[in-house]
Amino acid sequence: MAKLDQYINLQIDELTSKSKKMLHCLARAAKVARTDIPVFICGETGTGKTLLAQALHNSSLRKANDFVSFNASALSETLLESHLFGHEKGAFTGAVSQVRGKFELADEGTLFLDEVADMSLGAQAKILRAIEYGEFTRLGSEKILQSDARIISATHKNLFELCEEEKFREDLLHRMNGLTLYVPSLRERREDLPAIIANEVRRCAQSMNKDIHSLHPEAFDKLMAHRWPGNLRELHRVIQVAVLFTDEDAIREEDVEFDHQVHSTGIQTRLLTKIELDEEDMSLDSAVLKHIGKVFDFTGNNKSKTAKLLGVSRSTLDRKLEELK
Numbered sequence: 001m002a003k004l005d006q007y008i009n010l011q012i013d014e015l016t017s018k019s020k021k022m023l024h025c026l027a028r029a030a031k032v033a034r035t036d037i038p039v040f041i042c043g044e045t046g047t048g049k050t051l052l053a054q055a056l057h058n059s060s061l062r063k064a065n066d067f068v069s070f071n072a073s074a075l076s077e078t079l080l081e082s083h084l085f086g087h088e089k090g091a092f093t094g095a096v097s098q099v100r101g102k103f104e105l106a107d108e109g110t111l112f113l114d115e116v117a118d119m120s121l122g123a124q125a126k127i128l129r130a131i132e133y134g135e136f137t138r139l140g141s142e143k144i145l146q147s148d149a150r151i152i153s154a155t156h157k158n159l160f161e162l163c164e165e166e167k168f169r170e171d172l173l174h175r176m177n178g179l180t181l182y183v184p185s186l187r188e189r190r191e192d193l194p195a196i197i198a199n200e201v202r203r204c205a206q207s208m209n210k211d212i213h214s215l216h217p218e219a220f221d222k223l224m225a226h227r228w229p230g231n232l233r234e235l236h237r238v239i240q241v242a243v244l245f246t247d248e249d250a251i252r253e254e255d256v257e258f259d260h261q262v263h264s265t266g267i268q269t270r271l272l273t274k275i276e277l278d279e280e281d282m283s284l285d286s287a288v289l290k291h292i293g294k295v296f297d298f299t300g301n302n303k304s305k306t307a308k309l310l311g312v313s314r315s316t317l318d319r320k321l322e323e324l325k
């Protein structure tokens with residue numbers, strides 16, 4: 001898997017694209033980069049949200065200071081608090097020394113809150129306080145500390161929908177979301193695929209010391225026709241395997257293999273996978289399913305908007321999806 005550090009020094013203007021949607025996203029990013037406005041990055045898994053957050057920092061006035069990344073998923077509330085705000089020696093069993101938290105480390109730099117949708121409501125309340133007032137205390141201390149960290153957050157989940165379901169605090173979303181940057185899926189920026197494929201082939205070949213510079217037209221067509229539910233991350237993996245398998249100087253069709261089993265969890269992704277597998281299915285149900293999939297694509301997987309465009313309620317859409325699954 002490509003490591004983010006290959007891209008770690010990139011600035012926004014070094015990210016190029018031919019896609020209208022991606023150019024729109026990059027233009028917004030370039031405008032907001034040099035301000036302290038909190039940025040909320042959304043988009044499907046593997047689209048490059050983390051990379052964009054790093055590029056925002058690199059293009060900001062804070063670039064000489066730290067980019068501190070924090071993944072909020074899978075941490076208990078106490079652990080999350082200790083990671084974010086730090087703790088004093090003896091604050092809890094196992095706290096053998098004083099530790100500074102991410103907010104403190106990101107002072108005058110950027111604090112990147114990744115996978116924010118996965119935070120518990122309790123954790124959200126604590127983060128809200130810290131973001132709102134720039135003030136926090138280390139666990140085990142009463143002393144109020146201050147941090148001037150610029151906040152960038154990201155998730156592949158639909159936070160607006162989670163707010164509706166009361167699983168995410170609306171006030172926190174508003175606080176984090178000074179500006180939304182939507183990173184389009186690869187399906188929405190197909191015009192970029194040839195350049196991204198060529199670049200990945202070059203990079204993978206280089207890292208494996210192989211002399212591969214091109215693709216057979218059938219291999220290229222196969223890559224172009226794929227739906228890429230895992231986006232850039234999936235593309236990188238598929239090309240890496242293709243480069244590994246190829247014994248010639250060009251990638252052959254049989255070297256390109258897709259993984260249909262492991263994709264992200266959203267119902268719409270399952271839906272799209274089903275569409276791929278059932279390409280020969282001519283039934284009315286299949287046509288309805290394809291249409292719903294297209295509308296999900298159009299709305300960037302926003303269920304409320306999708307239901308509205310389809311002219312049905314969210315619960316009807318849910319029921320229909322259950323029926324068609």
Ligand SMILES: Nc1ncnc2c1ncn2[C@@H]1O[C@H](COP(=O)(O)OP(=O)(O)OP(=O)(O)O)[C@@H](O)[C@H]1O
Nearest residue numbers: 002003004044045046047048049050051156232233
């Ligand atoms: N412009 C690009 N060209 C090629 N590869 C890229 C590009 N942007 C990102 N990648 C690669 O795609 C992978 C996913 O990128 P990243 O981690 O930024 O996605 P993400 O949207 O944050 O995913 P997730 O939602 O799972 O956190 C990384 O391995 C990264 O190196």
Ligand SMILES: [Mg+2]
Nearest residue numbers: 049050114154
């Ligand atoms: Mg990420």
